[in-house]
Amino acid sequence: MATSAKPAPWRRPADRPPTGRGGARERMDVRPHSNRSFTGLGYVAPSLLVLVVVVVAPIVMSAYYSLTDFSLLGSPSWVGLDNYVYLLQDGSFRTALWQTFLYTVISVPLQTALALVIAAVLARRTRNRFGAFVRSALFIPVIASMVIIGSVWRYLVGADDGLVNAVLGVVGIDPVNWLGRPGTALLVVALVTVWKNIGYFLVIYYAGMLDVPEDLYEASTLDGAGPLRQFWSITVPSLRPVTVLVVILGTIWSFQVFDLVYTMTGGGPGGGTVTLVMAIYSSAFSNMQMGYASAMAMVLFAIVLTASLVQRRLLARK
Template sequence: MSTAPPAAPGPVRRPAYRSLNGIWYVLPSLVVLAVAVVAPILMSAYYSLTDYSLLREPGWVGLQNYATLMTDGGFQRALWQTAVYTLISVPTQTVLALVVAAVVARRTRNRFGAFVRSALFIPVIASMVIVGSVWRYLLGTDDGVVNALLGVIGIDPVNWLGRPTTALLVVALVTVWKNLGYFLVIYYAGMLDIPEDLYEASSLDGAGPVRQFAAITVPSIRPVTLLVVILGTIWSFQVFDLVYTMTGGGPGRATVTLVLAIYGAGFQSMQMGYASAMAMVLFAIVLVVSLVQRYLLRGK
């Protein structure tokens, strides 16, 4: 007499209250996120559709603020100058961080290399306001250290922050100086994951350091480079405190960036609705860049 095999056990069903336990662990963070991030975004989206001012109650104007942005020369100039600032700072800091990280990773994997990484990381932890104030003093026309050094070799003093042709460039280069250490550490961590066998095999084939850098290092850390570019782009479009401290948007509004324009419209002209429309444009730009990052880095 044959007996039927025992039935396979079905899936274990956990009580509903156990499935909800995890929510309690993340609930405090979700509340903080909702209050500090989500709510301000939704409020800005609402106020961008009104004529809200700090002096009166908001009145509904629909898309009028966005239509005004399309013809506002000041906003378009600020957007253009932010793009120029980004095009100067992001490629420069990416290339410099890559080259310096390659040198440190290949030549100084010792205490000296650790000292170099630590020294280059000091500007990263410094406040933007402090960095801007220090560099504003160093670049002073009459008593600045930079012009004093140029005077030693016979070059006349340059009004670095008082000329429209140099002010934005100088601010972008100061940004590169501050961010270099952060991206250096990211590149350095990525280069440590590259197998040493690749370099040894290429050395046997006669490849020198430059060839190894171009054929092995750069392709191997391509996802890291993409991450550095995306982060640098987002940070550049959000720049405010460094520009505000060094130039205040001058000379002649030559260094007014997008966030500085939002600040001026909201807290100087009291046009909070119009400033919110600018902020939503900035939010859209950062969101697009972030989505591009997620798409390009998927699976990596």
């Protein structure tokens, strides 16, 4: 005798198991999407407010003042693009821009190359306490105040009682007025910048090298490749995104240099070390030309923004 299948007990809609991929999570998350968005906005609102006040608002105000004649002592008057037209004719601005470019060309390649080489040596040969000590010692200038570093190096390269000239005198070389000549002054400031920044970029390179697979080095060793060949064929190509980041960061920092130059040379001798930020500072607070200084600041902003966009494009082509 055939028996019919026993029907499943009837369930209320609330007792039925949820359908879909979310399972219980879909049943529990019943808040409207708009409410969740407002909740997330509440979490980021404090940081967003600080970003608007500290970053966005000054940029907008600077863009407005760059189109005005503003001396800080009166109300700004609209002049349109006159400040930018004068920038193209201002020889001191072009000189400051050129010297900033030279400073960047000297410092960025040196600090990038030295950081890469030192990081490669530490990563491949000294993964021990000595390597950790070297990394820590090279990182000390990074956390030191730029004013302190400028003051110390100004004493070290002093023309009369500087340590550098004292050492040169021991080997029979006449003292050099390092900060008293335009050519050597800019070079010295750039080298001090390299000394200060190399520890920061060294850590970035070192972290990147730890991600390079050891199998590549072992396979190349079996093929007869030496350390130098491994460095050029494995390390350098593998660290291309890191190198792009280091170069872009170094370029942005170089165009923004102020405190080190101000401490060591004050823009001298004869304006030979005046950078773009120093020109902005002098125009705004010495000559009381805030509108013209804002125009120079917007040019600097355009340069930094362009460098950042180039970084994103190059990193996207990884």
